[in-house]
Amino acid sequence: MNADTDEMKAVELNELDPEEQPMTEDHQETEEEKNGSTKLKAPGAKFTGLSKEELIKVAGTPCWVRTRCVLLILFWLGWVGMLAGAIVALVQAPLCKSIPDMSWWNEGPLYQISDVEAFSGGLYGVAGRLDEINQLKVKGLVLGPLHVVQQDEPLTLDLKYVRPFHGSEDAVIILLERAHRKGISVILDLTPNYLGEHPWFSSTSVDGELMEQAKAAAEFWLDLGFDGIMLPEPSLLSWSDDWWKLKAAIQGNRTDYIKKKVLMGVVNNVSAEEVFQLINTTGFDLILSDLLSQNEGRERIKALEVLSSQRDSVAWGLGASQKRHLSESTDHTRLYQLLLLTMPGTPVFTYGDEIGLSAQGSEPPEMIWDTEEEEVKGVAFNETAERRAEQEERAAVKKWFKSISELRVKERSLLHGNYYSLYSSESSLAFLRQWEESARYITAVNWGSTPEKLTLTLKPQEGVELPKKAKVKLSTDESLKEESSVSLNSFTLAPGQSVLLQFPYTG
Incomplete structure (x- = not known):
């Protein structure tokens, strides 16, 4: 009995607690061992893979050589096939017409402010209204004339001096800087005798001294920051011996890195064929005519067809060439807004055309800035209702104008389309x-x-x-x-x- 007891103690002393036993590759603890039972594992060989020498020996066998050659050939055949397919697809695909290069004056409508005093109280007022102008998606302003002159008196002409009634040279600079920050270009109307009967003081020729004065003034204002010059009667100018000097002063030094200065002309009472000829012979970048005002019906279609191929050089307006408002030429303001903004060419509007501003008498109408939300106080009920109706109509006309103008500047068919x-x-x-x-x-x-x-x-x-x-x-x-x-x-x-x-x- 004592012998059996000693033997059992010896066994217990030789046993280690499972938690104290070292873990080795040959002995891993299992749940069964924790419960006091022992599971025997059959001895097995550990896989160590082929040695380098064995791999080289196998890779050199004829079977593997042939396999590698076949796979390499299939890879290159597939690559060449994909390349050939891509080339065929490119050759057979229809060529997309590239977007034409456009000058800034073709990218949207131009907004003409012929009387800065009536528009907003002078040049500083125009600068303060650029946010409202920018909402119309216009690409350029046509400003003025601003210079000093008396009606039909060439001796009083000073093309480089702003009439104090409009503002000062400093006001011009502020206006130009603010407009450029908003992406709006500014063209100066340099019509010499804008208060008289003939814009060049003569209906038959342009005096050489006057041409030299216009050249010097164009250089002065362009250096100040204007983006172009507008001049009347291109046909009369082109006959002058000094025309090329004035033209070079405006269009000279054009490069791909410098913003172009536009040379814009204005004509009245000429045919579509004559406008076509002026575009191709005088060197003007853009010519504004009154063709829509003088023609109706099939004559308008004819004018459009004649000049559609010259859309980069044609500007359209309804009365704009004579600095008139839409309301003076038609009762259908929205109709002509749509027509002008969707025709091929550059649309030109006079200030207030976006709200259907009506001219009263011969004086330029004052611009109206109210909206349909503005409250009308201090007037009788009937007058309030009438003014409210007028405000709502102006707001509706402006909303219509803005919706078309936004399409005009973003839709390729309206911008570039045939x-x-x-x-x-x-x-x-x-x-x-x-x-x-x-x-x-x-x-x-x-x-x-x-x-x-x-x-x-x-x-x-x-x-x-x-x-x-x-x-x-x-x-x-x-x-x-x-x-x-x-x-x-x-x-x-x-x-x-x-x-x-x-x-x-x-x-």
Whole structure:
């Protein structure tokens, strides 16, 4: 009994507590061992992989050599095949028309402030209203004339001196700096005899001394910061022996790194063919005409077709060439806002055209800055209601102008697009603007006194097709609701109304 007891104690003394036993690769603790039972493991060989010498020996066998060659050939065949496929796809893909280089005066409408006093009380007032002007998405102001002169008196002319009535040279500098910070360029109207009958004091020729004075003044104002000069009667100027000197003073030293100075001309009572000739012979960058004012119906379509290829050099206005407001030429302000902002070329508006400002008498009308939210106090109820209605109408006209102007500066078809005539009559017209893979736009206007049934047709053109229907983007006609569909085969436009249709590029 004692022998058995001693043997058991010896066994217990030789046992170590499992927590105190060292962990080795040959002995790992298991749950069963913790519970007092022992699990025996069968001895096994540990895999150590092939040695370097063995790998080299295997890699050199004929089987592996052939396998590697086949895989390498398949890799290069696949790479060459993908390269060839990419080249074929590039060759067969239709070439996209590159975006044309545009001068800044083609990128949006120009805003003409012919009388800075009526607009905002002088040059400082114009500088203070640049935020409101910037909301219209205009790219440039046409300012003035500002210089000193008496009617039909060339001896009093001083093209480099600002009339004190408008402000000072310091006010000009402040205006230019603020405008440039907002991305607005400024063109100076340098019409010498702007108070008289003939802008150059003569209807037959331009005096050499006057030309030299205009050249010196152009250099002075451009150095001060103006972005261009506007001059009247390009045809009369181009006949002068000294014309090239004045032209060089404005357009000289043009490089890719310097902002271009625009040379802008103004003409009245000339045909579309004459405007075309002036663009190609006088060297003016931009010519503003009164073609829309003197022509109606099919004559307008003819003028558009003649000058559509010269859109980078053509400026359009309704009375702007004579510094008149839209309201003086038409009762359909919104219609002509849409027409001018969607035609090929640069639209030019006179201050207040964005709200339908009405001229009273021969004096330039004062700009109205109120909005539909402004409260009218201190007047009778009936007068308050009337003024409120006028404010709301001005706000609606301005909202319409801004919506089209925003489209004009961002939609490629309206900015760069080709022009295609779709319909014309004595009282209405419709045309298409299209650019590559961009949304297409159709402008339709009816300035007549009766409804017009329009059937839009397009002459066969490569890559140009009309869908059966188009979506109404903007409309003044209550029967043509925005976002609704219109059949291009036949739809009716109410008198004095306009509509802008849109349809997508389908490939």
